[in-house]
Structures are given as structure tokens and as C-alpha cells.
Amino acid sequence: MRITVAGLGVSGVPAARALAGLGATVTVVNGSDGERQRAEAAELEALGVTVRLGDGDALPEGTELVVTTPGWKPTSPLFRAAEQAGVPVWGDVELAWRLRRPDAPPWLAVTGTNGKTTTVRMLAAILEAEGLRTAAVGNIGVPLVDVVLSDEPYDVLAVELSSYQLHWAPSVRPHSATVLNLAPDHLDWHGSMAAYAADKGRVYEGNTVACVYNAADSATEDLVRRADVEEGCRAIGFTLGTPGPSQLGVVEGILVDRAFVANRQQQAQELAEVTDITPAAPHNIANALAAAALARAFGVRPTAVRDGLRAFHPDAHRIQHIADIGGVAYIDDSKATNTHAAEASLAAYEHIVWIAGGLAKGATFDELVQKSAARLRGVVLIGADRALIREALARHAPDVPVADLDRTDTGAMPEAVREAARLAEPGDTVLLAPACASMDMFVNYTKRGDAFADAVRELTAPDH
Template sequence: MGSRKVTSSEPLDWQGKHVTVAGLGVSGIPAAKVLHARGAHVTVVNDGDDARAREQAAELEALGITVRLGDGATLPEGTDLIVTAPGWKPDKPLFEAARAAGVEIWGDVELAWRLRGPDAAPWLAITGTNGKTTTTQMLASILKAAGLRTAAVGNIGVSVLDAVLGEEQYDVLAVELSSYQLHWAPSLRAHSAAVLNLAPDHLDWHGSMEAYARDKGRIYEGNRIACVYNVADKATEDLVREADVEEGCRAIGFTLGSPGPSQLGLVDGILVDRAFVENRQKNAQELAEISDVNPPAPHNVANALAAAALARAFGVPPKAVRDGLRAFTPDAHRIAHVADVDGVAYVDDSKATNTHAAEASLAAYESIVWIAGGLAKGASFEELVAKSAKRLRGVVLIGADRALIREALARHAPEVPVVDLDRTDTGAMLQAVTEAKRLAQPGDTVLLAPACASMDMFTNYNKRGDAFAEAVRELGS
């Protein structure tokens, strides 16, 4: 961990600047309006030219903003700056032209960071392959329990731009950041930040695992108080070591084991802090019990420890950590208990859309009938199946790429019964749940943790989880 002093950005004069906004949508439209209101000449470029895009374009054009539909590749003449939607890939021709012309490229997070006022709320930032949203919401709940004005923002529904420029005053923001957002946020400097875990994801966008990790690691740059890492995931600690931070910033680990000095962890079912206490070589502070974490699955307890570490870095008292965790309610489709039917628990973790998330979900239960499959997004299932084989009572496979999971099961869990449903219609979920019921025994958990994306069968993972819950209800009626 290198040290340096980071200063805040100077206020920017937008008057007369030519700014190109790349992409209509949840980040592009607010960015265009904000910049136009500050006197910039704004041109929005967008690849699509459908009815929705034309409707959005008309709204912006009525304000005097130029919009070019169906042409997201050409750099408008005279562009001083590009502000891009986070999902636009770095190798787009527009960006190659910008780099050749020496034009800076920012994302919406970078724009928000630059536009915040001198008395703006500090950011507690969170990224990772899995668990970002839950951890950010836990952190916001803890901060609220401490009486602080806060909000969970970023890659979570509420844009950072809205939070920074809105009328509401905040003491601190809990900010979820994706690897895309971090890629386009070169000057972001958080109060404290956490990388929860690292596993291969979005490699088609980043180009390699190294580039993906590098973008995640940007969250630590310039941290003032704490860089929070996962003791069980060495790659996160390596990112801390590589970061340039302010003088005095500390590396703080979280672990499901007994914590060492400068760590948070577990002792006899208690979440304890050995980082933000006096004489941390000898002392530990009790924060909460595992039963205060909802749900108390191991990976979710890890999320709670990471949230607690960031809150403690901000000076939150122990009682607020406990009260905030107790008050937290997880979003739907994240290891959500749907019902018990004939002694079997049915759990919806449709949000487990990659192998890393599914592995964490499977590790939470002893004996499982696993419903899995969907769009693999180039993933390999060998390691997931090998690690989880001993927990599997049976497997029901659905979706377009289920053969990849079936082949991994044949190699690593040949004794586990597998039902392969050769259908991708939405009605397949009822059959999947029915087959899972047949395989399950009292005390088992039927777990929907697909390890795949949902779009081959459902609009999104929410719809997939809803279909599972509806099928379980039908089962028990």
C-alpha cells in the first residue's frame, strides 16, 4: 500500500464546453440534463434508434440538447469530453477516436464525483463479484441506526448523480460500484472502500481477469481511512497492497474465522472487531451475533462483517452495527426462504447468476436438491460442482446451457441423481420444482441457485425467482 496526499477536484467551468454523452438511459439522460443546465454544449450519441430512443431523444431535444440516434461510433467534432454510460465497452470505436484525439472519457460516477460540492458527504464504497448490493444496503442500515443521514446509491437503483446533486443533505453515502463504473472513474477517492471478493465475471467486457481485477482495485485508490479486504480471498488483499492511498490509511481484513489484529471476524457465533479498538493486539469489541444477520448463511455473514468494517471505519458505535443488521431486510431472490413443504425447505437464490454466487449459496446448506441452469455466459462449472458434490442429494437442470452442468456432474458427482429437463419454456419451473420434491427427503433444502443468467427462459432473475416461488406455493396447496 503506497501513501500519498490526495486533494479534492477544483470546481469545473462547464460554460461553452462541448460534451458528448454516450448512451441514452438511466445514466445518460440525467448526465445530459445536468451538463446542459451548467452551460455545456451537449451532444448525445446512441447506437439504437428504436421507438423508446426516439421518445427519449425528443425529450432532450426539447431542452436544446443535440441527439444522434443510430450513430454511437463517430466522435462529434469539437468534443472536449465524453461522459459514457458504464456499460459501453472500452474498445468502442467512439472511445478509440477519443483517445486518439486526446479527449478524456468519464463515467457517470466520475461526473458525480467531480460535481459534488466542497461540503459533500464522504463515500463508503463497495465492489466485488458478488454481494455488493446486500453489503451496501446493510451498510446503509447500520449508518441509519447510528443516526446518520445516508442512502444506498450507485449501481443499486439510485444514481450517484442524483444523490450528489439532489436537495437532500447526507452525512455519508453507501456507494455500490460495478467494475464498469470503476473503469470510467479515474479520480474517485473514497473515505473507505471494500472489495468483497473476486471471481471471473464480465471478462468479455474487460478483456481479461487481470483487467477486471485492476478495475475493481481502482476503488482503493486514494482511500483516506480504511481499505477493507476479504482474508479468504487473497486477490482482494493483493489489490490493497497495490493501491496508492492517503497517509495513515489502514488495511482491514474480514474473516469468517477468528480475527487477528486489524481484522473483523467471528468468535463463538459473535461478530467481533479487532481493528477499531484500543490495543487491538489484546482487545476485541463485540458487535452482533450471527443470529442478527438475515439470513445467517456464511457468505451473508461475510457481507455483514464487510459492512461493519466500513461503518466502524466511519466511527459508528458497536450498538448501531447490531441494530442496523437486525433492521436489515434483504432484497427478494437472495437466499430467500419461500416455504417448508413436507419437512423440506425451499429457498430462492435466483440472484446467483454466476458460479461464484452459486458456490456461496450451496455452501450454506448441508443436504441439497439443486435447481440449476440457464445461460452460462462462458462459465465453467467444474470447480463449482467439485466443491459442492458432497452436499448434493439430487440435481434438476433447466435452461439452454444445462448440458455444461450435466457434464461437470458426470465427472465430479457421478452418483448424484440428475433430472435433465429438455425444455426452456417458462412452465419448466413447475416441472423442475415437482421433480425436486420427488428427489428431496425431510431435512433437505431445495435450492434454486442457477449459476447462470436467466434470459433464455425469463425476462430477468426476478421473474425466474417469482416462477420458483409460485411453483412452490402450488406444490404446497
């Protein structure tokens, strides 16, 4: 086939490489033309792939299939041209699904606005504790195309899927799946909250054993109701409260299962203790319950759930404890790039000096500030859209001291940390949970978190 790959990067390069290896005539189009793109292009051209840099709008003549990387909007001219020409568009995940071998391992899939990567890594740890050959793959950074074409004999895959990937993946049919939560995000890409939710809901299509939903988020249960699943597939809820039948939940500090037991009306199976989860913040307990539900749907024993959760340690910049200085805890949750994630982070601490701001991506902050106002000892604002947060604070938390740093350079972070330290009292938590994207000031949320950690360590330097 003559196949056009839209985009380079972590998804496009593996897709183009795989397709060329299978004998396709591959052309890659990419809108940008920088040093990194030229290096990737040279790698692919050595394999016989044609690469067009700085040209992402036109559909190459003779194209029979377009394979897109996740970031390209559905409204892109390339896709309009493909639609007019009757050329199908697949995402990198759809391509991977179609390239699976007959003995391919089943997928346990995770999506949601927040918590995807943590839940997938928890799930992989639990599956490994059961002795299963598995990997955390997909949007987590390991390209699915490479995984499905590898010779590694996996038993099952823990797959993170973004809304972008699900939009272009009509054929994917996981063994079991979860939508962890739904909150406004990426609406500029999807066009509306309804379209965003519908793309998330695709993860439930064709599930064979369990559709796992969040009992505290009715929108996730609604998606289960709408899904076309295999006969016998069950709806399984998770809750931070006492679980009902067909749910997993928490009773007196114990994670319990009332879904995958012989008599779920009257019995519950102990899985783990809340203290087995690091960190034991409420939203992270919810992540653990979702991971446990997917693992139990695959037949994993209770002891493996406990052992896997004990073995799991979160990635950097996800509620990462940096230091305790003068009785004040400094926590890096730079990964909280939207209001929903920031709300969960703020709910984990009692008295907070909050460092926030960046690119709002169309978000509003009134609800977040209303819910968190009683916990705020002070706020330090940075970044391009900080005025939106400042205005919400003026409306809903007018008595909370605010340090508004009129800066969008990377050097703003040390000043922000010093201001936060000034506002904090012993027993408080200084929390970087920006509720915004980082690209106005930093390359990504990782660099932002690193800058925060460096600035915190500076507080303990001799000249301070």
C-alpha cells in the same frame, strides 16, 4: 462544453439531464432504437439534448468529452475514435465525483464479484442506526449524478461500484472502501481476469482511513498492497474465523472488532451476534463484517452496528425463503448469476436439490460442482448452457440424479420446480441458484426468481 453521452437507461438519462442543466451542449448516442429508447429520447429532447438512436459508433463532431454508461465495452468504436481525437472518456461515477460540491459527503465504497448490494444496504442500515443522514447509492439503482446534485444534506454515502463503473472512474477517492471478493466474471467486457481485478482494485485508490479486504481471498489483500492510499490509511481484514489484530471476525457466534479498538493486540469489541443477521448464511455474515468494518472506519458505535444489522432485511431473490412444503424448504437465490455466488449459496445448506442453468457467460463449472457435490441430492437443469453444468456433474458427481429439461422458454420453470419436488426428501432444500445469467429465458434475474416463486406456490394449489 460539447459533451457526448454514450447510452441511455438508468445512468445515461440522468447524466444527460444533469449536463444539460449545467449548460453543456449534450448529444446522446445509443446503439439500439426501441420503444423505451424513443420515450427516453423524447424526454431529453424536450430539454434541448440531441439524441441519436441506432448510431452508437461515430463520435459526434466537436465532442470535447465523452461520458459513458457502464455497459459500453472499452473496445467500442466510439471510444477508439475518442482516443484518436484526444477526447477524454469519463464514466457516470467519474462525472458524479467531479460534480460534487465543496461540502460533499464522503463515500464509503463497496465492490466485489458478489454481495455488493447486500453489503451496501447493510452499511446504510448501520449508518442510519447511528443517526447519520445517508443513502445506498451507485450501482444499486440510485444514480450518483442525481445524488451529488441534490439539496439533501447527507453526512455520508454508502456507494456500490461495479467493475464497469470503476474502469471509467480514475479520480474517485473514497473515505474507505472494500473489495468483498474476486472471482471470474464479466471477462468478456474486461478482456482478462487481471484487467477485471485491476478495475476492482481502483476502489482502494486514495482511501484515507481504511482499505477493507477479505482475509479468505488473498487477491483482495493483494489489491490493497498495490493501492496508492493516503498516509495513515490502514488495511483492515474481515474473516469468518477468530480475528487477528486489525481484523473483524467471529468468536463463538459473536461478531467482534479487533481493528478499531484502543489495544487491538489484546482487546476485542463485541459488535453483534450472528443471529442478528438475516439470513445467517456464511457469505452473508462476511457481508455484515465488511459493512461493519466500513462503518467502524467512519466512527460508528458498536451498538449502531448491532441495531443496523437487526433492522436490515435482504432484497428479494437473495436467498429468499419462499415456502416449506412437505418438509422441504424452497429457496430463491436467482441473484446467484455466476459460479462464485452459487458456490456461496450452495454452502449454506446441507442437502440440496439444485435448480441451475442459463447463460454461462464463459464460465466453467468443474470447481463449483466439486466443492458442492457432497451436498447435492439431485439437480434440475434448464437454460441455454445447461450442458456445461451437466458435463461437470458427470465428471465430479456422477451418482447425483439429474433432470435435464431441454427447454429455454419461461414455461420451463414450473416443470423444473415439479422435478425438484420429485427429487427432494423431507429435510432437503430446493435451491434456485442458477450460476448463470437469465437472459436466455427471462428479462432479468428478478423475473426468473418470480417465476420460481410462482411455481412453488403452484405446488400447494388444490389440484396438486
